[in-house]
Amino acid sequence: MLRSLYSAISGLKNHQVKMDVIGNNIANVNTTGFKRSRVTFSTMLSQTMKGAGSPSANQGGTNPSQIGLGSMVSSIDQIMTPGSSQSTGKDTDMMIQGKGFFVLQNNGETVYSRAGAFTQDDDGTLTEPGTGAKVMGHMYGMEKSVDLISTTDEDESKIDWTTLEAIKFNIGENPPYVLSEATKIPPDAWVKSGDEWVYSNPSLIGVNATTTAPSATFDATRGTITVTTDPTKPASDADIYTFTITNLDGKDTDGKDIPLATLTSFSVDSKGAITGVYSNGEASASRVIGQVAIASFSNDAGLQNLGNSFYAASNNSGQASIGGAGEDGRGNIVPSTVEMSNVDLSQEFTDMIVTQRGFQANSRVITVSDSLLQELIDLKR
Known part of the structure; x- marks a missing residue:
């Protein structure tokens, strides 16, 4: 069987791959940020008919005689060059x-x-x-x-x-505010001591237990409430306390609501x-x-x-x-602004023409090889 048939078939396949890549490039000519690709070919294994001969004193050297078996796709590379800019506003x-x-x-x-x-x-x-x-x-x-x-x-x-x-x-x-239930303390539960008001809440926990007395202190001069507890004592049925201070002398200033x-x-x-x-x-x-x-x-x-x-x-x-x-x-x-595709239509159409001619040439090789085989068959007649 003629080797040219298989060489031409490899050429057809490779040019078809190149045409696929060109088609993808053209399809993405308006794709934002697209990077075009290219195809490179390389030779396949060659059949050696005669090896190379080294020169001697009486005879010159000879080159090897080889017949190529077609081509193959070497690589499909992405061309990462920047595309043009397009203002979008x-x-x-x-x-x-x-x-x-x-x-x-x-x-x-x-x-x-x-x-x-x-x-x-x-x-x-x-x-x-x-x-x-x-x-x-x-x-x-x-x-x-x-x-x-x-x-x-x-x-x-x-x-x-x-x-x-x-x-x-x-x-x-x-962040959202979290509201909870409050227990109002009677006004007579506070004891005045200087500029401070002290609230005491003694209670008994358990049998024969000692009295725990967490206390709260309100500083009238600074407007701060200080709660004092004993962290060494066990906690049970904890309550939430809200302090409301009334009947205090002071200056009332109207603020401004700011959204x-x-x-x-x-x-x-x-x-x-x-x-x-x-x-x-x-x-x-x-x-x-x-x-x-x-x-x-x-x-x-x-x-x-x-x-x-x-x-x-x-x-x-x-x-x-x-x-x-x-x-x-x-x-x-x-x-x-966005980056446009880096596809150049003039380059792609030129590559398309070259690829088409390469495909046609390989097709012609198959046609001529078929004619040669037909001549061999006709020798029997």
């Missing part, structure tokens, strides 16, 4: 200008992406809208409420990037720091809410494509180095 959209990937958590798995078309869900979390994956980073003081007087931000240089949190916007909410502040707007800077503006209708203040985490790899092309514009680290990508934008070679953040 949306506050939650971001673009990495330079190296780096956004860090997201998708169903408990850490993934990476160049697509920065994000949105805010009902819980105030910054997410990828197609999958609901959460954008990860560092949050500043989520347990603290917003002070409309102070605009001092926390020290961004002390961020621990080893522990990431989902970026959220609904921070600074006051709680809510997040009215936010902005993202080149370092990925998110600054929120809080207002209660009368005053406003800004503070840094959090900072978006950026991951970098020693070999970006070694990342494994997971779909949904997500990547995962592989054995050849290296471990993720996570930090802030603009640090250690990571790119800066461009707010209200």
Whole structure:
């Protein structure tokens, strides 16, 4: 059987793979953050008809005679060059200008992406809208409420990037108050001693037990109540006491009700720091809410494509180095902008023409080889 048939078949298969890659590139020409791929070919094993001969004093050397057995797909590489920027005007959209990937958590798995078309869900979390994956980073003081007087931000240089949190916007909410039942103490239970009023509650616990006497002291000059107990005594049937102090001389000052502040707007800077503006209708203040985490790899092309514009680290990508934008070679953040696909249609159409011609040429080899075999069969006639 002619070797050319099998060589041509390998050529057809390889050019079909290349055409598949080109088709995928063109299909994602408008996909945010998409990185195109390319196919490279290499030769398969060659059949040696005659080995090489070394030169001698009387005879020159000879080269080996080999017949190739076709081609094979050598690699399918991701071209990680940056795409063009597209301004969207949306506050939650971001673009990495330079190296780096956004860090997201998708169903408990850490993934990476160049697509920065994000949105805010009902819980105030910054997410990828197609999958609901959460954008990860560092949050500043989520347990603290917003002070409309102070605009001092926390020290961004002390961020621990080893522990990431989902970026959220609904921070600074006051915790709910918990109400409980109270027992009112009769006014005559207090005994005045100087500027202090003392309440004593002696009681007996058990048979032949000693008297326990927890006491409370109200300092009229400072307005403080001090409760004194003996921590060495056993507790039984504990009560909750609420102290109401009446008939005290003092100056009455009317205060002003100030509404709680809510997040009215936010902005993202080149370092990925998110600054929120809080207002209660009368005053406003800004503070840094959090900072978006950026991951970098020693070999970006070694990342494994997971779909949904997500990547995962592989054995050849290296471990993720996570930090802030603009640090250690990571790119800066461009707010209200997304990165477009790096697919060049002119390049793809040119590759398509070359691939088509390569496929046609291999098809012609099969046709001609079939004609040769037909000639052999016709020799019998």
